[in-house]
Amino acid sequence: MLQCSFGSLLSTATTAFTILFSLLLHSPISLCADQSTLVDIAHRSPVDVVLAKDESWLVTANETSDSITLVDLVSGNCIDELKCGGQPASIVLCLNGQHLLVSCTGSGEILLVQIDQSKLLKKATISVGYEPVGLTVTPDGQTAFVGLTATGEVAQLNLQEARVEQKFAVGAWPRYLAISPDGTRLAIACSGDSKIVVADAIKGEVLYEERLIGGINIGHMQCSEDGKYVYFPWMVYRSNPITVGNIQRGWVLASRIGRVRLDGPAYREAISLDVPQMAIADPHGLAMSSDGNRLVVSASGTHELLIYRRPDLPFIGAGGPGDLIDSTLLRDRDIFSRVDVGGRPMGMAISADNKTVYVANYINDSVQKVDVESRKIVQEISLGRTPEKTLARHGMELFYDGQRSLDQWYSCHSCHYNSGVNSKAMDTMNDGSTLTMKTVLPLYHLQQTSPWTWHGWQSDLQDAMHTSFTTTMLGNSINDEEARAVMAYLNELQLPQNPFRNPDGSLTEAAVRGEKIFRSEQAACASCHNGPYFTDGKIHDVGLGSAEDYYNGYNTPTLIGLYRKVRYLHDGRSKSLEDVLTGDHAPEKVSGERALSPEELSDLVAYLKSL
Known part of the structure; x- marks a missing residue:
């Protein structure tokens, strides 16, 4: 059953340890001064962040605390927190810029929230169906679109009336989407079908689609300032045996940034992200500066930000890109650089002056302020009091850690997306044969569904985890405590309704x-x-x-x-x-x-x- 890999450390259990870790990162940490309005002690695990138009505040969507947190950027304090539906996934500004939309994957709802005098006020709840993930809003802020992963649809929302206007089918797993600056074109990333769908945002009709051969785990999307392209990160799986050579060549799993035209069908263009012997795992978030000069991607599996000078990126269409990063990008730090931020960086927002990127860091339970030009963390804001790290929390860190694999090419999550499945049949070398492709099995109820692997040869779950790290990931073996930690994390998983x-x-x-x-x-x-x-x-x-x-x-x-x-x-x-x-x-x-x-x-x- 364990078809692919299983498989930062900022702890805010005490103020002293937080500050010590801050010094190690050379970045100041801000602690929420007034915790009275916040939820109880908990790991927030932020997955997305939205920045106010005047940049006086930001709000994070917190997956594991089922909440959103309002942060005052002048004081660096968390000033309010609001409980919302299960597993918030995305957050965007809407209406007059003093309202927010939050997608709640676990409860099938979209929450409309007003920011009023430093308070988060719930205004409406829109039931949209399951499982809503990515959100985007038209330029006038009146209409929103959300991808419904479970049913392969996009829902169009009337925000003034807080209701679903219509739904239309787009394909499997439409997790993330983006809308063009003029509000006419909608781009949807359908990871289940390995494709980007372009739709008429006014009529709610699919216009065309572009296939991503071998594509899995498509991340956040953003349209260029001129409306010609939509940009997104994704991973590529190729049906090659898991060997040292194949992994290091990028012939097993590899990472890309792609772009698709919004003005008509054209073959996708892309660049490769992976550096030899120091690859990129699990690219997720993507943000672009308003002038189009900077493109930032969060590599969630390797705990870093990738900062690019977009106009000079060598995007290639048919016949490309190469398996590894274009060597010209390694010669100029202004064109491409890597910033180690630790933890698990996810969603991002860039300031209007294009100098600062705010990062939702899942494992760190924080928002990080990173200077785009100096490539340094200049501030890290804790989102609230957190408990001591549990065994399950440690297991979660291992599960999402791409550095546990050979040359950090992929993590457990790369194949078992959020502990579920991806869209490919894969050869993981876990069944004693080569090129006998097997679908990835979900990891829910794992302990209760023995034996494991498709052939059921594995009867020892702890041994199965060791095998996944050493055979599928070709990394170092995990010790017994780490195996128990991963199992504790998987035991806590719950399916949405x-x-x-x-x-x-x-x-x-x-x-x-x-x-x-x-x-x-x-x-x-x-x-x-x-x-x-x-x-x-x-x-x-x-x-x-x-x-x-x-x-x-x-x-x-x-x-x-x-x-x-x-x-x-x-x-x-x-x-x-x-x-x-x-x-x-x-x-x-x-x-x-x-x-x-x-x-x-x-x-x-x-x-x-x-x-």
């Missing part, structure tokens, strides 16, 4: 009918997929094997959260549940009974999506 159930969590009428089919002799699904986690923990030969496989038969995977996948069966041959149930794993081929009717198949799919 299922979008294919009724609002109260009950099954729909179609799913109720589908459950009966699921448990029937005709479908025979429950003969293997049974119990609370829909797996019998056994190995079965259902006629889907390959002569290249080292092991025979396949481990019954859990079906919980099945709706979140875009590839099915062990090798990803099916792209939808309908394909699974009418193709090589059709119920009649498993049970030997009659084929299901179209109506029965539809109901069965409804039930499977509800799990």
Whole structure:
């Protein structure tokens, strides 16, 4: 089951330790002076940040505390904090610039918040469906768009009336998006389909799409000041064996910055980010200066910011870019430089004078102020009191740490995106054979769904973690305490509410009918997929094997959260549940009974999506 890798340190448990760490980083730390309005002691884990138009304050979206924090930039203090829906993911300015929108992935809501006399005031909650992530707002601040990852849609929001105007389908996993300066073009990053979609923002219609071959984990997006391009970071997976040579050549996982034209279809252009023997892992945030001169990317897996002089970047279309960074970028520190900020830098905002970038640092529980020209952290603001680091928190740090892999090319998160899956079938060398591609399995309910790996050969979870770090990542082995820490982190994972159930969590009428089919002799699904986690923990030969496989038969995977996948069966041959149930794993081929009717198949799919 552990198909890919598993797998800063700023602690604010005490003021003294915080200040000491600040000195080590050569950056002053500001502590929130008045904690009375803040949530209880907790890790905030900020994922995004938005900056006021007059730059007197900023607000962070905090994933693990389910809150947003208002920071006064004049005093460097946190002055208010507001609880919101589960797992805030993105935050943007809207309406008159004194309002905010926050996407809450775990609760399926968009929160409209007003900033009034240094207070965060909840004005409205818009239910949009699951799982909302990226937000963008039209230039007049009246209309917003949000990507709904679970259902492959974009929702258009009327902010004056706080309601959903319309939804339109765009493709799998539309996590992040951006709108052109004139408000006419909408760019959507669909990581599940490895593509960038360009839509008419006024009509809510898809115009065209550009494929990213091998693309996974597309990050934040921003349009250029002239409206010609949308820029974004992403990673590339190539179907090559995991060897030292292949990793170091960028032939396994590699990082890119791309751009796609907004004025009509054209092949994407890109640059490579990876430096030999010191690669870039998990690029996530992207911000561009208002004059277009500076482009900043947060490399969340290698704890750094990448600062570029955008006009001189050698973007290449068809036939490129190369596997490693263009050597010309290494000769001029003004064109390209790396700033070690520690922790896990995520979303960013750049000041109007283009001299400062504010960084939401997930692991540090802070906002960092970085001088773009000097490439130094000039201030770090703690977002509140944090508890002593738990074993699970340490495990989270290991999970997202790309430096644990060979030459820091990728982390556990690179394949198990946020502990889930990515969109590719991959060869991780974890099953004893080469080039036998397997889909990445999610890590939810891991301890309860033994054995592990697709072939089920692994019965020791701690050993499986060691194998992931040393065989899949080709890094140094983790010790027993670190393995326990990663397991503690994974044990805390919780899936968001299922979008294919009724609002109260009950099954729909179609799913109720589908459950009966699921448990029937005709479908025979429950003969293997049974119990609370829909797996019998056994190995079965259902006629889907390959002569290249080292092991025979396949481990019954859990079906919980099945709706979140875009590839099915062990090798990803099916792209939808309908394909699974009418193709090589059709119920009649498993049970030997009659084929299901179209109506029965539809109901069965409804039930499977509800799990």
